[in-house]
Amino acid sequence: MVYFVVYRASKNHSNRSLIPNRLRTLNCRQVKGTFWEFDREKSRQVFNILRDNEPVFLKRTKEIRRRLLAEGVIQDLGSMVVVALKGPKDKKENIRILVKKAPCIRLCRRVYAFYQRQTQFDPENRLVDARSLAVGVKDLQGEATLIPKIVMLNRRSIQRLVEETKRHLEKEILDIVSSCKQVCEKHSGDELDQKQIHEALRRLRRRFVNARRKAIYFERWIALDFSKSMMSAYRSLLKLKHASQKQMPLL
Numbered sequence: 001m002v003y004f005v006v007y008r009a010s011k012n013h014s015n016r017s018l019i020p021n022r023l024r025t026l027n028c029r030q031v032k033g034t035f036w037e038f039d040r041e042k043s044r045q046v047f048n049i050l051r052d053n054e055p056v057f058l059k060r061t062k063e064i065r066r067r068l069l070a071e072g073v074i075q076d077l078g079s080m081v082v083v084a085l086k087g088p089k090d091k092k093e094n095i096r097i098l099v100k101k102a103p104c105i106r107l108c109r110r111v112y113a114f115y116q117r118q119t120q121f122d123p124e125n126r127l128v129d130a131r132s133l134a135v136g137v138k139d140l141q142g143e144a145t146l147i148p149k150i151v152m153l154n155r156r157s158i159q160r161l162v163e164e165t166k167r168h169l170e171k172e173i174l175d176i177v178s179s180c181k182q183v184c185e186k187h188s189g190d191e192l193d194q195k196q197i198h199e200a201l202r203r204l205r206r207r208f209v210n211a212r213r214k215a216i217y218f219e220r221w222i223a224l225d226f227s228k229s230m231m232s233a234y235r236s237l238l239k240l241k242h243a244s245q246k247q248m249p250l251l
Contacts, residue, residue, distance in 0.1 A: 005055050026045055058152055076152075076158070080150045083130050169218065
């Protein structure tokens with residue numbers, strides 16, 4: 001079996017080269033950035049080097065493992081496809097937009113994990129999957145490495161990554177709510193005409209639909225509940241819709 005590790009780079013830029021140098025002395029192989037491949041017998045040494053950098057240990061398996069829930073809590077993410085990206089600096093925003101359309105878990109910078117059988121939770125293929133993300137990045141003159149049948153080894157990492165995934169989507173939904181309020185305030189202050197408010201409404205609807213699709217996906221895959229946040233965003237959009245239908249400013 002092939003083993004991998006991802007870790008969070010040190011915030012101190014002067015120390016960032018220390019870990020890669022130490023991993024190379026163990027003959028570990030760098031896949032992309034802080035995503036490395038190593039031999040199983042070196043697991044303890046790799047852990048000792050990365051213990052303070054939130055390492056996530058992974059391995060590649062022959063079989064496909066299903067995700068495991070116990071009492072509504074995710075215990076095993078199941079088999080995943082890991083995508084490691086590298087893109088041109090001037091295309092960072094384009095890549096960020098692509099990633100936002102994908103129901104993936106961020107393992108570390110530019111490394112994302114997708115459920116192996118994404119169509120199980122997205123049968124109509126409405127969200128960006130691992131292969132589509134890789135193709136999209138390559139179309140932007142970037143690089144993408146796909147590694148299928150990956151499972152996570154340390155359970156603590158599972159819980160941490162799930163919580164981070166929840167926070168990221170909650171932030172995205174909250175930003176939709178905040179944007180709706182800002183547009184309503186500008187409309188109330190006669191800063192936007194009807195055409196501008198309709199355009200803003202269309203953009204926010206698209207963001208809402210994508211966030212809702214991801215919320216449903218994450219609920220099915222890793223048992224996350226975004227119902228309260230999504231309802232708040234829906235009400236904000238409804239208020240903005242009513243504002244767009246009025247010729248007079250909001251009170």
